[in-house]
Amino acid sequence: MPHSVVSQDSPDLMPDMDATTNEPNPVEGLNRESQESDAVDQDMTMAEAGIEGQDIPAPESTPVVKQEIKLEDLFADYESDEEFPSSHVNAVKDESSPEAPPSPESNGFALGASDQDVMREFYKRLFPWRNLFQWLNHSPTPTNDFGHREFAFTLQNDAYLRYQSFATSDLLRKDVLRLMPSRFEIGPVYSTNPRDRKTLVKSSAFKPIAKELCFDIDLTDYDDIRTCCDKANICIKCWQFITMAVKVVDVALREDFGFKHILWVYSGRRGAHAWVCDKKARQMDDQKRRAIAGYLEVIKGGAQGGKRVNVKRPLHPHVARSLDILKQHFQSDILENQDPWESDEQFDRLLQLLPDKSLNESLRKKWSSVPGRASKSKWADIDALAKTSKGLDTKALLEAKQDVVLEYTYPRLDIEVSKKLNHLLKSPFVVHPKTGRVCVPIDTRKLEAFDPLEVPTVTELLEEIDQWSAPEGDSDGKKLQDWEKTSLRPYIEYFRSFCLSLMKDEKGVSIKRERDVGDAMEF
Amino acid sequence: MIRQEFSRIEPKRKANVDHRKKQFAVPAYKELSYPTRLNFYTVPPTADITLEQFEQWAIDRLRVLAELEACSIRNKTPAETAAHMKPILDKYLPLASSTSSSSAIQAERQKDHYSHFILRLAFASTEDLRRRFSRVETQLFRLRFQGDDVRERQAFVESLNLDWETVGEEEKRLYAAELVAAGGGYPKRLDEESWFKVDWERVPELVESRRVFLKAGKAYVPGREQLSMVVAEFTNRLDKALEMTSRALPRLDEDDRLTPILAHLSQNFTTPDASYNSSSSSLPGADISARNIDALSSSFPLCMQNLHRSLRRDAHLKHFGRLQYGLFLKGIGLSLEESLVFWRTSFNKITDDAFNKEYRYNVRHSYGDVGGDSNRRGNGYTPFSCQKILTERPPGPGDSHGCPYRHFSVDNLTNLLQAVGVKDHKVLQGVKEDKEKQKFHLACNRVFEYAHQQEIKKVRDNGTWGAAQLETIVHPNEYFKRSYLLKNLDKNPAGTETGSRDSDVKMEG
Known part of the structure; x- marks a missing residue:
């Protein structure tokens, strides 16, 4: 074939x-x-x-x-x-x-x-x-x-x-x-x-x-940050990206938009689909769909675009909540399992995302001298070194770190x-x-x-x-x-x-409507 | 002898004739009054106007709209647009506030009202025109709404009867943190602001940009976002009304007074953006063929050079990259056969079979060789303009399409520019500033001028090219054409006319 x-x-x-x-x-x-x-x-x-x-x-x-x-x-x-x-x-x-x-x-x-x-x-x-x-x-x-x-x-x-x-x-x-x-x-x-x-x-x-x-959500969109597999291959480590994505999107759709019937489906290879089946969701026009897609989109632009997370401060409640969910995953699923900044080239990318030049220099020095230092230690180094350097904008650093967490964990949706x-x-x-x-x-x-x-x-x-x-003794059952x-x-x-x-929800609506009409007829 | 006169109605019955049977009865409408300066255009005009007024008013409004659209294409900021539009509005479509003592208030508002409805007729016919009309009318409305004084604006909003639920004090305090965070840190104190609660579907643009707090399907809209809610409502109603108009439009077919005027109006609604047409793009003597693309690519604008480099590097482009680049090549005159050869040889890592199955159809479709009736008749798709590339479908991971000036970070953009031979420090600095000011066209034109500085000087000096031919480039294909002509001046000494730019000049008249 x-x-x-x-x-x-x-x-x-x-x-x-x-x-x-x-x-x-x-x-x-x-x-x-x-x-x-x-x-x-x-x-x-x-x-x-x-x-x-x-x-x-x-x-x-x-x-x-x-x-x-x-x-x-x-x-x-x-x-x-x-x-x-x-x-x-x-x-x-x-x-x-x-x-x-x-x-x-x-x-x-x-x-x-x-x-x-x-x-x-x-x-x-x-x-x-x-x-x-x-x-x-x-x-x-x-x-x-x-x-x-x-x-x-x-x-x-x-x-x-x-x-x-x-x-x-x-x-x-x-x-x-x-x-x-x-x-x-x-x-x-x-x-x-x-x-x-x-x-x-x-x-x-x-x-x-x-x-x-x-x-x-498709794992190929994570290819620049996942280290375990690429292309069409997946393992349980990188599946965690999907797990995080499902959590974040699901809670937003339920709490923010008030949808109830959300069906998540494994796409058969390396991703997942969501079907939001509420009547209100089904009847939305393209503009409203675009609005929801935009609301959920945090990571923008291709690999060429430089910094890809640009969120306003203070964080929008949706972003703040997502960050809370994702923080827990970041430690285990990203730093430990993916180890994304192992090599020189890889930690360069991390440094690009951090704002302070002198801090970056000392970090670079430290990391280059110990090749293969685990990402988890590197992540901890940022704060450790930040404490010793003077005149550092701690707020900017914190925000940059939040952005890094988002860039490495926030759902990457195929928005089209x-x-x-x-x-x-x-x-x-x-x-x-x-x-x-x-x-x-x-x-x-x-x-x-x-x-x-x-x-x-x-x-x-x-x-x-x-x-x-058939289980024993159950042979004449249904x-x-x-x-x-x-x-x-x-x-x-x-x-x-x-x-x-x-179906129950849909039925509920129509029955209610009929009763309303009935009431109206009596008067 | 009784003589019956059938034609005569007995005097007693005369008064009781059914009004529908009165053949030439004059319909009497309520005289329209315009209490506010702004208008949602819900009620169509009913009074008589002359044909001359009909045409003149429409043309005046069209001037305003065309100018407004031009502003958005040139990426002007709202403030610049307002400043640019003020004299034009005053001249063609003045609209005084109710407090002014001008005697012409009613007449001005009538003209505004009528001209809007005339243009609705002219622009309801196709989806494309409807969308553009709705977009610029919304811009105009927004411009005026912002320029309105506070009290009048309030009166206008109240007259609209939009049902917005006010958020109570208790609820306000309950969600205080979220409300402030969603508002980007404003207001500093909670009692400085009031919020409305509406179904989120009514404020999609606020939701899309995460400017409101959402809870269980309700959007909590701060009072200062009133503008966008009113504007959304305006667009919403206008879109629906345009849809209705387009359905009623066939009834006008018989009319031979209005139809020509309307057709003429909609044809003239061209912008610099749309003025590119394939017939004017042919370059006599140019060897536009698959094997020559590499050589020609030095005349491509940066977006296309970037696509070309990605294609050569990866032997592949993702969907929208193929679309943007393929249509550009189509626009420079690459025939379908050559285009197929080009894509086949470029995707050299895949088998013939895979190419035929995955890509051939799309290439042919874009040339109108296959597909539905309208696609074939329209010869497929037109090349993307800068406007389209800038505003639609920003590139995602792995994509190479889009506009480098807009979608690249400054560092990557600088690298790319240096890679294609723009090394002058001053130019790079200028590009950087343009990018910061979001003047992507200027950046692109700056690079163009740098790359062709000698040729441009030459044609300027000997006067073969006029100002119109050196106007700002707003289409990738125009970039290529001009670049090609400049580089081959000795071959085409006549300096073939670049693009027909009459149409938009006329509109800006």
């Missing part, structure tokens, strides 16, 4: 690729929109003609890669499709994918032809379609919140299929199983059904009206994702095509315990189903769903409770 070849040849491209593929509308239209729309049209006409399961013609710019699935395979699916997945599918599994793909643990996991079966099993038996529906629909019965929502599929041949929409989760599931996308993304709710957008008399009648407020209403973001619970890990929600109550490297991969999950046996037999269970249960509380 060309895709995997690319990634191995030039891993440095990966961050950028992610950025561009997630970007539906970089500058009003430099996107793939029309390429997809062609594909969609083709797709629709074929569906009308009754030829289902044909692969989508690749756009002219990408070489046509024939999908290695036979048409019959797809039709065979339709038979078993109607059943909700349960353990009896084991028989099917035996014939379809007895040998699991080799070691999914490595980054070499890429969806090849044989992995299609793995993905099919995953979508069929493990993906929480019903909960996804509840989450986006906000009501048990299908509404336009779900029906007019855009889904975008990345197909196996890397074609990107936008403006898909489905009335119910079953239809979505069916289409996912037919097209077998390597992943799919969720876009906004439109004013009309995205599939009908070309039939409208006035194109202005088709516009995005609602979407969750989203945040994207949050600013636009019509930005697409990968759906929770899809599988990251490169790592094979499921994009599971992160329970913020147990945030510290979350380890991205322990997130189950697809192949592990499928094995877990196979290895599962039949378990497949996902309940796997380590995906806690994640799905968390997601389910999230969706239920969201």
